Amino acid sequence: MTLFCSDVDGTLLDHRRSLSDRTVAAIRAVRSAGHAFVLCSSRMPASLEGLERLCGVEPTPLIAYNGGLVLRADRSVVTDVAIAPSDAREAYAVCSRLGLHASFFAGDDWYAWGPDEWTEREATITVVDPSDVSAHDYVASGRVGGQPPHKVMAMGEPALVDELEAALAGRPGVVAYRSKTTYLEVASSACSKGDGLRALADELGVDLADTVFFGDNHNDVSAFAVAGTAVAVANAVDPALEAASVVTGHHREDGVAEYLEAWLATH
Known part of the structure; x- marks a missing residue:
């Protein structure tokens, strides 16, 4: 199983700040093929769950608050790191x-x-x-x-x-x-998206080499350093582009879906 993990704003969402039909279809296809697709964001869990429902799938694990709160599909806690x-x-x-x-x-x-x-x-x-x-x-x-x-x-x-x-x-x-x-x-400072990805991969029994992380901003770089494949959208900031191993299309042009479609065609 491959664990796909994606930032939300500026990466996965389109110009409407929502999930396009193409992106939803790509996420469903990845999950139907037996792989995991997880949201990782600075947003709170309730907001991520709203996006999850747009995909019309069963609840999945979540990485909220930039890795500060990692939740299993049943919403039990994997890691919980709050501000003092x-x-x-x-x-x-x-x-x-x-x-x-x-x-x-x-x-x-x-x-x-x-x-x-x-x-x-x-x-x-x-x-x-x-x-x-x-x-x-x-x-x-x-x-x-x-x-x-x-x-x-x-x-x-x-x-x-x-x-x-x-x-x-x-x-x-x-x-x-x-x-x-x-x-x-x-x-x-005790948490990051990289820490969240590492914790979830360990929880799911997925080797970090079999993880793919999508991002666009400074706070995604820590996850890029951990993931087996680091994918930046074309609109990413320079530090993210430099840290990425792959660059896909702009978030407004369904860059994450573009990558997923190509990946599924060869795996």
């Missing part, structure tokens, strides 16, 4: 001082800053609604200590996001990733 509560509180304090929106994600709970444009935009992209509990209540109530977040996502003006990134740079327990000029995603 002290680091989460510091991120909250800096965002409060700067006036940045910050969303805290813990498992399938999303604690948003408030009903603002950033929350609305994220809900539209991920097709998931935030909890009734706000980020402020999540931190103030102490819930952040008992249920620490897997991801903090700060959103706002680029200059303010720059300040947050600089403020967190000295904290060794976290890693910050700039997914857009207006977005900063924060996770535990």
Whole structure:
């Protein structure tokens, strides 16, 4: 069995931020041939499950939060690496001082800053609604200590996001990733997509040489270093293109499906 694992945004999804019919057909064909196809993203599990349902298949394992949460098909936990509560509180304090929106994600709970444009935009992209509990209540109530977040996502003006990134740079327990000029995603430095891929391959009994990872961005490079075959879409950032062993088509042109179709034709 080959384990195919793909990043979502900028890699697997098309210009509508959805799965094209061609991509769905390719994923189904791979699974029908006895192979695994797993989503790996900074998104929360509920959002990935929504994409999974578009494929019309039974639940499969998931790698959420950039490897911070790896789940089996039955949603039992393989690995769970959250941000330390002290680091989460510091991120909250800096965002409060700067006036940045910050969303805290813990498992399938999303604690948003408030009903603002950033929350609305994220809900539209991920097709998931935030909890009734706000980020402020999540931190103030102490819930952040008992249920620490897997991801903090700060959103706002680029200059303010720059300040947050600089403020967190000295904290060794976290890693910050700039997914857009207006977005900063924060996770535990103890996890990565590469770690997630390694953990899932071990769980499924698949040799890493028999894994294929698709990606486009900086946070995919760790998985490229682990995978047997690293496939970058044509729109990938330079570090990802340089780390890849294969380059396929642009994500807007179904690059992942293009690779899968060619692979199935020769295997």
